[in-house]
Amino acid sequence: MSQYEEELVVLLLRDIYGDIAATVVDTLLKYGRLTLQLISRYSKLPLATIQRVLVPLVQNRFVLYWVDENAGSDNATYLASTRNMYNIVRSGMFVSFVLDRFPDTSGAPDIVKNLLLYGHIRASDYLAAQSASQAAVSKSAITLLLQRKLLTTLRRHEFNPQSDLYMRIFKRRLAAIPRSKAVSESKRETQAHSEATEEFSVLKRVHDDINDGLVAAANGIGSSSKRAHSLTGSSPSKTIDESAVLALNHDKFAVHMRAQILRHLVAQRIGKVTAAVYGKVLDCMEPKLFRCVDNTDKAITVTSLEVLRSLDASIELASALAVRSSKKRSRSASSRASKRQKRRHGTDDSAGESDNSMGSSNVSDLESSHRHDDNEDGDDEDADDNFANSSRMEHLNFHLALLSCNQSLPFITKVGNKGGGEWTIDFDVLTARVRELEYDKLITQKQGAIACRLLRIIRDKGRIDEKQLARIALLPPKDIRSQLTALHEIGCLDLQEVPRGTDRAPSRTYYLWYHKPKCAYALMTQAVLKTMVRCYARVIEERGRRPSVMAKLLREDVRLDELNMLTPAEREEVRRVRGVEERFIAHMAKLDNLVLIFRDM
Amino acid sequence: MSFRGGRGGRMSRDSGRPTLFGTDIKPEFAPSELYPEFDLPIQANLTDLEKRSVSQFLQYQQDVQDSAFYVADKKKRAVEYEGGINDGIKRYSDRYLKKRKVGKSVADHPYIIEFFPQELHSALGVKSSNVSAKPKRRRLDLAQFRESLEQDGEEEAEGDGVSTAARPDTGVENDEDEENERNDEDEEDEDEEEEEDEFEEDEDGDYNAERYFDDGEEDYDDAGGDDEAAY
Numbered sequence: 001m002s003q004y005e006e007e008l009v010v011l012l013l014r015d016i017y018g019d020i021a022a023t024v025v026d027t028l029l030k031y032g033r034l035t036l037q038l039i040s041r042y043s044k045l046p047l048a049t050i051q052r053v054l055v056p057l058v059q060n061r062f063v064l065y066w067v068d069e070n071a072g073s074d075n076a077t078y079l080a081s082t083r084n085m086y087n088i089v090r091s092g093m094f095v096s097f098v099l100d101r102f103p104d105t106s107g108a109p110d111i112v113k114n115l116l117l118y119g120h121i122r123a124s125d126y127l128a129a130q131s132a133s134q135a136a137v138s139k140s141a142i143t144l145l146l147q148r149k150l151l152t153t154l155r156r157h158e159f160n161p162q163s164d165l166y167m168r169i170f171k172r173r174l175a176a177i178p179r180s181k182a183v184s185e186s187k188r189e190t191q192a193h194s195e196a197t198e199e200f201s202v203l204k205r206v207h208d209d210i211n212d213g214l215v216a217a218a219n220g221i222g223s224s225s226k227r228a229h230s231l232t233g234s235s236p237s238k239t240i241d242e243s244a245v246l247a248l249n250h251d252k253f254a255v256h257m258r259a260q261i262l263r264h265l266v267a268q269r270i271g272k273v274t275a276a277v278y279g280k281v282l283d284c285m286e287p288k289l290f291r292c293v294d295n296t297d298k299a300i301t302v303t304s305l306e307v308l309r310s311l312d313a314s315i316e317l318a319s320a321l322a323v324r325s326s327k328k329r330s331r332s333a334s335s336r337a338s339k340r341q342k343r344r345h346g347t348d349d350s351a352g353e354s355d356n357s358m359g360s361s362n363v364s365d366l367e368s369s370h371r372h373d374d375n376e377d378g379d380d381e382d383a384d385d386n387f388a389n390s391s392r393m394e395h396l397n398f399h400l401a402l403l404s405c406n407q408s409l410p411f412i413t414k415v416g417n418k419g420g421g422e423w424t425i426d427f428d429v430l431t432a433r434v435r436e437l438e439y440d441k442l443i444t445q446k447q448g449a450i451a452c453r454l455l456r457i458i459r460d461k462g463r464i465d466e467k468q469l470a471r472i473a474l475l476p477p478k479d480i481r482s483q484l485t486a487l488h489e490i491g492c493l494d495l496q497e498v499p500r501g502t503d504r505a506p507s508r509t510y511y512l513w514y515h516k517p518k519c520a521y522a523l524m525t526q527a528v529l530k531t532m533v534r535c536y537a538r539v540i541e542e543r544g545r546r547p548s549v550m551a552k553l554l555r556e557d558v559r560l561d562e563l564n565m566l567t568p569a570e571r572e573e574v575r576r577v578r579g580v581e582e583r584f585i586a587h588m589a590k591l592d593n594l595v596l597i598f599r600d601m
Numbered sequence: 602m603s604f605r606g607g608r609g610g611r612m613s614r615d616s617g618r619p620t621l622f623g624t625d626i627k628p629e630f631a632p633s634e635l636y637p638e639f640d641l642p643i644q645a646n647l648t649d650l651e652k653r654s655v656s657q658f659l660q661y662q663q664d665v666q667d668s669a670f671y672v673a674d675k676k677k678r679a680v681e682y683e684g685g686i687n688d689g690i691k692r693y694s695d696r697y698l699k700k701r702k703v704g705k706s707v708a709d710h711p712y713i714i715e716f717f718p719q720e721l722h723s724a725l726g727v728k729s730s731n732v733s734a735k736p737k738r739r740r741l742d743l744a745q746f747r748e749s750l751e752q753d754g755e756e757e758a759e760g761d762g763v764s765t766a767a768r769p770d771t772g773v774e775n776d777e778d779e780e781n782e783r784n785d786e787d788e789e790d791e792d793e794e795e796e797e798d799e800f801e802e803d804e805d806g807d808y809n810a811e812r813y814f815d816d817g818e819e820d821y822d823d824a825g826g827d828d829e830a831a832y
Binding site for chain 2: 015016017018036048051052054055058059065067074075076091092093095096099100113116117118120122125154156159245554555556557558581582583585586587589
């Protein structure tokens with residue numbers, strides 16, 4: 001879609017899948033949809049080579065194809081899919097994620113690595129390629145991964161571009177609505193569109209079914225742990241359907257990455273223990289979340305009881321909460337309340353007064369609930385004991401209340417009281433806010449703190465002109481003018497001209513600055529992708545500067561024993577190249593995090 | 602944008618209020634420096650997780666290049682040596698180069714035919730009309746992945762990575778014992794290598810050290826130098 005994403009994708013393909021694959025994809029990206037003959041003509045490669053190279057590209061779904069039934073010929077048109085190719089960047093992280101959560105012996109990492117390599121594999125083929133004992137281990141691993149939705153099954157329509165699928169459904173629906181004098185043509189079309197969108201969304205969500213790819217096990221062999229049952233809700237004795245075709249589910253991985261980002265944010269803003277609690281809340285929600293952006297109206301709720309059960313016993317909930325005592329109630333409580341206010345005020349600049357009032361009212365609520373306990377014994381130690389003994393559930397609820405009390409950054413919101421408290425996360429609001437925070441950070445790094453302040457004021461006020469901005473920011477107008485133009489150049493701010501008279505004299509128009517989030521984030525994403533292109537190009541360049549050493553590394557005997565086979569100078573060069581590779585690829589992972597926040601989350 | 606209005610606005614200076622982008626910011630006409638002063642941010646040390654992700658990514662790269670999916674330009678010779686200097690001169694070190702059998706690559710994987718369009722079926726190795734009489738598919742070539750990647754290097758060097766990818770009709774039956782199979786494959790591998798290997802093994806050559814070289818044990822019995830020169 002975008003220039004830098006295409007460059008990145010072609011660069012990755014060239015390095016990993018070879019020159020020919022990269023050339024074909026480059027041609028497809030330049031010219032759009034092409035048939036085989038056209039690809040051959042534009043890329044100047046022979047037809048047979050293109051056929052050969054399209055096979056792995058279609059296998060990995062880097063290139064989608066469409067065969068039009070109505071057209072005369074049987075020729076397929078091919079379309080490059082940058083989104084699928086971009087997922088190559090995340091492949092290392094996917095594997096290490098699986099390695100962290102599943103032990104190496106379980107066979108799960110092997111499956112994931114093989115799927116990365118081969119795009120998709122039929123379950124029966126995979127199991128047949130292993131020895132009997134390994135196959136049993138793999139079977140249970142695959143079942144588990146399918147239940148967690150890290151693996152998904154493939155259907156034929158996933159190899160087709162989405163726009164074509166939609167058009168086919170739409171045409172079918174349109175033909176199904178009969179023409180009549182009563183219904184106008186445009187009404188027919190709108191009705192067909194709405195029906196088609198519905199059918200299309202059902203088609204896209206066909207893998208969300210709990211038992212997708214699973215069948216009932218014949219003799220009870222399968223993932224039968226109680227935990228799996230409670231998490232996923234599917235019946236315990238399920239095993240894989242051998243004819244299912246397995247593939248990696250990058251959408252689900254994006255959900256996990258988002259959870260990681262949110263947990264990190266909570267740890268920074270509130271505390272480590274609360275972050276652990278939040279992590280558990282997200283884990284409880286995770287089986288019902290299939291992709292990051294899910295346009296369904298259903299809200300997913302989690303009860304405190306569920307969270308409590310899944311919490312590790314080792315997490316000390318009470319350790320992070322302030323202990324109240326009855327005697328110094330008024331003094332200490334007020335000092336604690338002011339401390340809380342200060343902390344929240346310090347970390348949350350643009351929140352304003354509403355936060356503080358909310359925070360203090362919450363504190364007073366907690367105080368009053370404790371006061372009831374404390375009234376019975378008027379002693380310090382008794383009060384402490386009471387707090388320590390008060391149940392884990394209460395402590396958990398304190399943490400959840402902490403998470404929910406910030407209006408402008410609502411990590412969680414309470415929706416009911418069943419089961420100790422029902423909580424839900426409004427991801428739209430939360431991710432929008434996370435994007436704002438991340439963007440502020442980037443602007444601070446690029447332009448400085450003053451520019452960031454101006455951005456926040458403009459965001460708050462909508463459209464504002466320079467004089468008012470200077471007044472609010474308490475800065476002289478001359479100072480901010482250069483900052484504003486610099487921000488304008490990055491694409492963060494935009495100008496609106498409101499003329500006062502009929503002629504558009506610059507002295508007689510209002511110039512209002514405003515901030516368009518989507519546009520700004522898109523431009524920032526482009527800059528990030530450009531950086532990723534440069535990082536990877538640099539890695540390739542560094543490898544290319546030492547061709548003899550790199551060639552030597554490929555030798556069979558050197559691979560066995562690098563220490564002895566290379567001279568000290570060569571070893572030093574290898575160390576340098578490996579260091580460069582490591583640093584740049586790790587940096588690309590961090591940049592990919594940004595892309596996730598601004599584009600995919 | 603009315604040209605006249607804009608020009609008129611810029612030309613005529615209204616009293617009092619200066620134009621928005623007029624007086625305050627002076628444009629600089631001097632060329633900027635080639636390498637201006639810049640505060641370079643230093644990358645923090647990588648965490649363990651990041652290091653593992655990087656190594657997994659590089660391993661994935663290596664695996665794809667070893668696999669059947671890497672399509673290289675078809676050269677005339679049967680065996681292509683990757684990383685070697687392809688000038689036609691045979692060198693001793695060529696026996697250690699990573700070998701890739703060209704021309705047998707893509708069709709060796711058991712594909713799911715219905716996912717591919719008709720015109721690519723020939724590249725998949727499927728004869729056009731006769732779907733039922735499929736040739737016996739080789740099983741999937743799964744490299745044994747291990748978390749510690751040094752072991753990976755060893756296993757690939759044992760020869761089951763690259764050369765097995767291209768041999769047709771191997772390992773169709775499942776062996777109970779994978780060790781045996783790997784040993785078999787290695788032996789077959791070596792056999793084939795010997796057929797195609799353009800160098801002779803050291804032991805099979807003409808030079809038989811034991812035959813030609815006199816140890817010198819018998820020499821000291823003959824005092825004189827009438828024995829044959831020891832080579």
